[in-house]
Amino acid sequence: MLPLGNIDEVSLNFSDSSLLILNVVLAIIMLGIAMDTKVSDFREVRRMPKAMAVGIAAQFIALPAITFLLTILLGVQGSIAMGMILVACCPPGGTSNLLTYRARGNVALSVSMTGISSLLAIFLMPLNIAFWGGIHPEASKILTDVDLSAVEMLLHVVLVIGIPFIIGLSIAQRYPGFTEKAQPWVKRFSVYALIGFILAALLGNIGVFWAYIPIVALVVFLHDTLAFSLGYGLATACRLDEYNRRAITFEVGVRYAGLGLGMVFTFFDGIGGMALVAGWWGIWDLIAGLALSSWWAKRPTGREGSAGSTRGSRVAS
DSSP states (O other): OOOOTTGGGOBOOOOHHHHHHHHHHHHHHHHHHHHTOOGGGGGHHHHSHHHHHHHHHIIIIIHHHHHHHHHHHHTOOHHHHHHHHHHHHSOOOTHHHHHHHHTTOOHHHHHHHHHHHHHHHHHHHHHHHHHHHHHSTTHHHHHHHHTOOHHHHHHHHIIIIIHHHHHHHHHHHHOHHHHHHHHHHHHHHHHHHHHHHHHHHHHTTHHHHHHHHHHHHHHHHHHHHHHHHHHHHHHHHTTOOHHHHHHHHHHHHOOOHHHHHHHHHHHSTTBHHHHHHHHHHHHHHHHHHHHHHHHHHTSOOSOTTSTTHHHHHHHHO
């Protein structure tokens, strides 16, 4: 058993106005992801069915299941376990597309999978959280204490993910010229704003952060490493080439932890373990992703110059 003290009894401070602004930023992030998505991206499923199936299954089935087992193996307290499960159930963020481009992976697959995963997450995220959290011996107590409503969670996800995604997709289809100019600015603003909010949330609770960061950092490191390894491992086991493996690695390894952080404060009263896991994941995930993509950028995939380079230019812009 890892010595965590009474982190389950700790709540992080976060005002209602700050939470409202955070949810607006999260919606803008999803708007930016949708503006970088085209209806034709969803047709990629027919062109790359195997790669798509592996990536989607890894995200919504394998990762939550493996995360559940990791929480049992580590013996973490309920709020830490629930935070890990929550992050694992989040969809990938748009950062995965940029990292795939930097790593010389299949950007078309990455962008298409992000769009499809975002839509699936509207329904699968609440279901996965309720299922894996509900059967966990420690995390289930937290779900009982907060009296979590699946309907309320679904509505929240629809507001933060679903509606912005539909709006962004519609704008991209109707006004492609405007979208091409606005989308990079929307992405930059939303990413910087999200990082700022995560840092503000952690610094605003600096005492709790310093007290528990050693164990939270270790847990997030192990969990994040497992997520990246799972994506690459499953893609390798299914005999996908290196070009597609890198895309799937980032789609599985990069989680939209900001959405998870917003849900912690919306539904779980900012309980310490959950908030610290989601907050630190949002920072560490970016560091680890940039390190991995930089390392891969120097190594060939065997598919240099193939389809996807054009799409990669748009993601990088």
